[in-house]
Amino acid sequence: xxxxxxxxxxxxxxxxxxxxxxxxxxxxxxxxxxxxxxxxxxxxxxxxxxxxxxxxxxxxxxxxxxxxxxxxxxxxxxxxxxxxxxxxxxxxxxxxxxxxxxxxxxxxxxxxx
Amino acid sequence: xxxxxxxxxxxxxxxxxxxxxxxxxxxxxxxxxxxxxxxxxxxxxxxxxxxxxxxxxxxxxxxxxxxxxxxxxxxxxxxxxxxxxxxxxxxxxxxxxxxxxxxxxxxxx
Numbered sequence: 001x002x003x004x005x006x007x008x009x010x011x012x013x014x015x016x017x018x019x020x021x022x023x024x025x026x027x028x029x030x031x032x033x034x035x036x037x038x039x040x041x042x043x044x045x046x047x048x049x050x051x052x053x054x055x056x057x058x059x060x061x062x063x064x065x066x067x068x069x070x071x072x073x074x075x076x077x078x079x080x081x082x083x084x085x086x087x088x089x090x091x092x093x094x095x096x097x098x099x100x101x102x103x104x105x106x107x108x109x110x111x112x113x
Numbered sequence: 114x115x116x117x118x119x120x121x122x123x124x125x126x127x128x129x130x131x132x133x134x135x136x137x138x139x140x141x142x143x144x145x146x147x148x149x150x151x152x153x154x155x156x157x158x159x160x161x162x163x164x165x166x167x168x169x170x171x172x173x174x175x176x177x178x179x180x181x182x183x184x185x186x187x188x189x190x191x192x193x194x195x196x197x198x199x200x201x202x203x204x205x206x207x208x209x210x211x212x213x214x215x216x217x218x219x220x221x222x
Contacts, residue, residue: 032207034208034209036212042214043200043212043213043215044157044200044210044212045212046209046210046211049209091154093156093157095210096208097207102159102204102208102210104156104158106156107155107156109154
């Protein structure tokens with residue numbers, strides 16, 4: 001089946017620094033990718049829809065200037081958490097659709113100290 | 114009202130038991146329906162799609178009732194390896210997914 005690769009799988013960073021997470025579709029092209037966030041004991045919440053060649057669409061309550069999304073090619077979307085703070089610590093997961101199924105990256109566990 | 118609501122759980126069942134999960138959704142325009150499984154600290158993995166006609170995959174049976182906006186998952190002959198969080202998920206045609214809160218299942222010997 002289709003594979004979505006996400007990197008890094010975990011990262012620890014200091015408050016105030018920025019972290020970039022990459023999401024790649026390895027054997028299919030994805031004009032649209034999705035970024036989710038999952039806090040402990042909660043379900044996945046959609047943060048934004050990443051559109052190749054155009055601006056991302058953010059869900060209500062998600063700061064676009066804090067969570068920068070770039071989708072420069074049909075196989076790569078990146079999420080940059082800028083000026084990270086401890087409350088940004090979470091599990092971030094990307095997904096891409098290879099019809100009819102959505103495939104997920106392995107997730108990135110971000111810890112901000 | 115949440116867009117997708119699931120049984121709160123957790124469910125603790127012995128091996129061999131039959132367990133059923135329920136899910137209701139509020140958006141009648143939802144186009145596709147899934148059950149995903151998520152293991153601790155891992156990404157969700159598709160368990161099965163859900164159709165109005167019902168579908169079965171081995172020990173798993175899923176059912177969709179569009180009129181009642183209700184989705185179910187039945188697991189027969191539970192195995193230890195079935196222990197996970199089960200997510201009821203709605204999808205759009207372009208891939209956006211809306212997740213329920215998940216129901217934790219623990220199968221014990």
